[in-house]
Amino acid sequence: AQRVTQPEKLLSVFKGAPVELKCNYSYSGSPELFWYVQYSRQRLQLLLRHISRESIKGFTADLNKGETSFHLKKPFAQEEDSAMYYCALATGGTSYGKLTFGQGTILTVHP
Amino acid sequence: GAVVSQHPSRVICKSGTSVKIECRSLDFQATTMFWYRQFPKQSLMLMATSNEGSKATYEQGVEKDKFLINHASLTLSTLTVTSAHPEDSSFYICSAPSLAGGTQYFGPGTRLLVL
Numbered sequence: 001a002q003r004v005t006q007p008e009k010l011l012s013v014f015k016g017a018p019v020e021l022k023c024n025y026s027y028s029g030s031p032e033l034f035w036y037v038q039y040s041r042q043r044l045q046l047l048l049r050h051i052s053r054e055s056i057k058g059f060t061a062d063l064n065k066g067e068t069s070f071h072l073k074k075p076f077a078q079e080e081d082s083a084m085y086y087c088a089l090a091t092g093g094t095s096y097g098k099l100t101f102g103q104g105t106i107l108t109v110h111p
Numbered sequence: 112g113a114v115v116s117q118h119p120s121r122v123i124c125k126s127g128t129s130v131k132i133e134c135r136s137l138d139f140q141a142t143t144m145f146w147y148r149q150f151p152k153q154s155l156m157l158m159a160t161s162n163e164g165s166k167a168t169y170e171q172g173v174e175k176d177k178f179l180i181n182h183a184s185l186t187l188s189t190l191t192v193t194s195a196h197p198e199d200s201s202f203y204i205c206s207a208p209s210l211a212g213g214t215q216y217f218g219p220g221t222r223l224l225v226l
Contacts, residue, residue: 034214036217043217043218043220044155044204044206044217046214046215049214051213052213086154098145098157098160099145099155099157099206099215100157101154101155101156103154104154
């Protein structure tokens with residue numbers, strides 16, 4: 001069975017500092033990985049997906065199949081980045097609907 | 112962008128009653144929708160896949176007679192928690208895939224409290 005692990009429940013950094021949110025996965029198939037973000041009092045929304053290889057709001061994530069990791073990084077954190085971040089693994093076909101979520105990491109960026 | 116709505120946003124009910132939660136795709140059609148459950152301070156757990164025109168597919172360990180899912184149209188899926196008990200209290204979230212595939216649009220969630 002697939003599994004997603006986010007080892008840090010809480011992560012605090014100061015504004016302007018680099019930030020890295022860790023995500024490891026286990027899956028026997030070809031992984032499709034995503035980062036979702038939930039800002040305070042808002043719904044879950046897609047931040048980025050590994051297949052698109054894009055940078056959103058300054059965040060990037062590289063899929064490392066050797067280490068089965070998909071860490072989220074940003075070189076200079078901003079206060080508005082404070083949110084809950086979920087790493088997710090998709091299975092079940094092209095709709096990418098069946099998502100297995102990690103436990104989530106609450107990122108707090110201090111001024 | 113695409114929007115998914117849920118109704119109600121929160122509901123309180125007595126133990127033993129049934130509660131229906133609606134999930135709508137507002138400006139796009141969704142032949143498939145997904146229902147997740149989130150316990151306090153925990154992650155989302157997929158409960159079931161709702162399929163328009165056919166039976167829902169439940170994840171292992173999810174009681175299909177307890178959580179009835181009906182995908183009545185291309186824009187509406189409903190989750191009915193039957194004979195609710197306090198342990199069913201949770202945050203229920205639905206999602207629908209984008210038309211192009213590759214991402215999910217999530218509803219705002221429904222908080223259920225069973226007394």
